Amino acid sequence: METILDVRNITKSFNGLKVLQNASFAVQTGTVAAFFGENGSGKTTLFHIISGFIKADGGDLYYKNTPISHPTPVSVARLGIGRVWQNPRICKNLSVLDNLLLASRNHPGERLLNYFVRPGQILAAEKSKKSRAEEIAGETALDGKLGQAAGELSFGQQKLLSIGMLLMNEASLLLLDEPFAGVNAKMIDHISEVMASLKKQGKTIMMIEHNRAKASSISDTQFFLLKGEIMQKNDVYS
Amino acid sequence: MNYLLHILVMAEIYIILGLAMNLLAGYSGLLSVSQAAFYGIGAYAAALLLVNTGYSFPIVLVGAIVINMIACIPVIAFSIRFRDLFFVLATLAWQVIIFTVLYNWVSVTNGPYGISGIPKPVIFGYQFESLPQFALLAGALCALVLLFFYGLHNSPLSRYFQGVRDDQLTMLSFGKKPGYYKAIAISISSGVSAIAGTLFACYYSYIDPTSFTMDESILIISIVLIGGLGTLRGSVAGALFYVLLPEVLRFVNVPDAFASNLRMMIYALILILMVMFRPYGFFGNYRFE
Numbered sequence: 001m002e003t004i005l006d007v008r009n010i011t012k013s014f015n016g017l018k019v020l021q022n023a024s025f026a027v028q029t030g031t032v033a034a035f036f037g038e039n040g041s042g043k044t045t046l047f048h049i050i051s052g053f054i055k056a057d058g059g060d061l062y063y064k065n066t067p068i069s070h071p072t073p074v075s076v077a078r079l080g081i082g083r084v085w086q087n088p089r090i091c092k093n094l095s096v097l098d099n100l101l102l103a104s105r106n107h108p109g110e111r112l113l114n115y116f117v118r119p120g121q122i123l124a125a126e127k128s129k130k131s132r133a134e135e136i137a138g139e140t141a142l143d144g145k146l147g148q149a150a151g152e153l154s155f156g157q158q159k160l161l162s163i164g165m166l167l168m169n170e171a172s173l174l175l176l177d178e179p180f181a182g183v184n185a186k187m188i189d190h191i192s193e194v195m196a197s198l199k200k201q202g203k204t205i206m207m208i209e210h211n212r213a214k215a216s217s218i219s220d221t222q223f224f225l226l227k228g229e230i231m232q233k234n235d236v237y238s
Numbered sequence: 239m240n241y242l243l244h245i246l247v248m249a250e251i252y253i254i255l256g257l258a259m260n261l262l263a264g265y266s267g268l269l270s271v272s273q274a275a276f277y278g279i280g281a282y283a284a285a286l287l288l289v290n291t292g293y294s295f296p297i298v299l300v301g302a303i304v305i306n307m308i309a310c311i312p313v314i315a316f317s318i319r320f321r322d323l324f325f326v327l328a329t330l331a332w333q334v335i336i337f338t339v340l341y342n343w344v345s346v347t348n349g350p351y352g353i354s355g356i357p358k359p360v361i362f363g364y365q366f367e368s369l370p371q372f373a374l375l376a377g378a379l380c381a382l383v384l385l386f387f388y389g390l391h392n393s394p395l396s397r398y399f400q401g402v403r404d405d406q407l408t409m410l411s412f413g414k415k416p417g418y419y420k421a422i423a424i425s426i427s428s429g430v431s432a433i434a435g436t437l438f439a440c441y442y443s444y445i446d447p448t449s450f451t452m453d454e455s456i457l458i459i460s461i462v463l464i465g466g467l468g469t470l471r472g473s474v475a476g477a478l479f480y481v482l483l484p485e486v487l488r489f490v491n492v493p494d495a496f497a498s499n500l501r502m503m504i505y506a507l508i509l510i511l512m513v514m515f516r517p518y519g520f521f522g523n524y525r526f527e
Contacts, residue, residue, distance in 0.1 A: 051411070077413035089411060091404035093468075093524050094397065101394065102401045103412040109394025110414065112422050126394060169412045 010059035037225030052076040082171030092151030100133035103165035156187035256473035258430040264467035267403030275336035278450025280435025295359035310428035318417040352446025466522025
């Protein structure tokens with residue numbers, strides 16, 4: 001099995017407080033990795049660094065054996081690393097369909113110049129992307145809600161929409177920050193099913209989660225963060 | 239009849255300004271208070287080209303649009319660096335700078351005396367001299383601008399503008415650069431404002447800096463806030479409301495000494511009531527939080 005993400009000796013401090021200390025681990029392609037730890041143990045900081053939202057003080061990131069030099073949110077997203085935030089970041093005034101289309105990768109309609117030189121391509125892409133968005137809405141149980149404003153969805157449905165948007169973005173590695181937080185048991189089961197389905201499709205998932213029982217049941221690898229250091233689950237309990 | 243045609247021309251000019259502002263505030267969430275500056279740059283560019291070069295109206299119109307799109311580069315630089323309140327302050331500074339330049343660069347703008355003798359539009363030898371002819375020309379340009387924004391509204395680009403407005407982190411998370419879409423929105427808005435400025439300059443045959451003050455910028459913002467952000471009919475309704483309301487209030491039977499002030503008070507009261515009871519405006523689908 002290939003390594004999709006290799007994190008080596010990442011360190012990060014805020015005002016002298018060490019949040020991550022030589023954090024190193026590897027995640028294999030097509031697996032689900034869960035990250036556990038107390039509040040303030042550095043889990044979200046780690047996700048921020050991987051997704052390019054904050055810079056590490058030291059250490060290296062490798063995606064598919066290639067170093068990610070100077071990661072920024074845009075460059076990381078374009079590599080195929082997608083992020084779902086703890087509180088779903090969606091465009092609440094846009095419809096579910098428009099949110100999905102907004103996230104789609106390489107839509108020719110993204111670039112102004114294409115409206116002058118390739119208008120036909122934009123129309124064709126819009127049609128095919130809409131059809132893909134409908135498929136993804138089906139996979140995430142949001143079919144029937146495509147025309148609804150995203151802000152009107154329940155919290156759990158907004159999380160599903162965020163995952164759907166990652167799929168539209170054709171992300172290979174999905175970073176999910178507390179996917180089960182703030183949703184009811186039925187929705188937890190539903191999100192778990194969606195994650196299992198994504199794994200079957202070959203997607204790799206990294207998730208931060210406090211619901212250790214549920215997360216352990218669907219993950220292949222567990223990492224435990226303790227004061228900014230990473231240990232594999234076996235290290236903690238052995 | 240001339241009175242009604244004058245109102246029609248003013249409505250057409252303010253509909254264009256409202257639509258340009260709506261692209262920024264309504265679609266892209268950029269509350270610019272320098273819209274009068276772009277309106278003014280467009281008007282001055284057109285006036286100077288018409289008076290000094292004698293180019294025909296279509297060439298002047300395109301020239302004014304291009305000059306305005308170049309002049310908006312500093313605002314694009316602000317918008318990439320700043321957002322929300324800081325963007326408002328940056329555009330406020332731009333409005334003050336442009337007004338000061340128009341007022342003090344006497345060798346080019348003729349300063350407070352303004353530019354007079356701006357010729358009426360001539361297209362392929364046909365002169366739009368009379369009021370009905372001008373109303374027709376302004377109406378045609380207004381319809382073209384409406385058509386352009388209708389197309390833009392239904393294009394994928396509109397979705398990215400709204401993405402910038404709703405959540406820039408979302409845009410970044412999916413590999414889209416919000417600054418790119420802000421730059422496009424500001425350029426288009428600025429270019430369209432030049433059309434309104436050109437019409438204004440040709441209509442009055444005279445312009446001076448007092449037509450392009452901060453008050454005018456606030457008025458353009460109030461047009462889209464009253465009409466409703468994020469919809470085309472909102473901008474049209476807001477412009478009609480702004481142009482027609484003072485005319486309706488003329489018929490309030492009060493002594494001339496108080497009439498003007500009373501009209502302004504009634505106008506302000508309606509604005510306050512709108513903000514309190516209809517924060518989405520007449521037809522808006524979005525409001526600033």
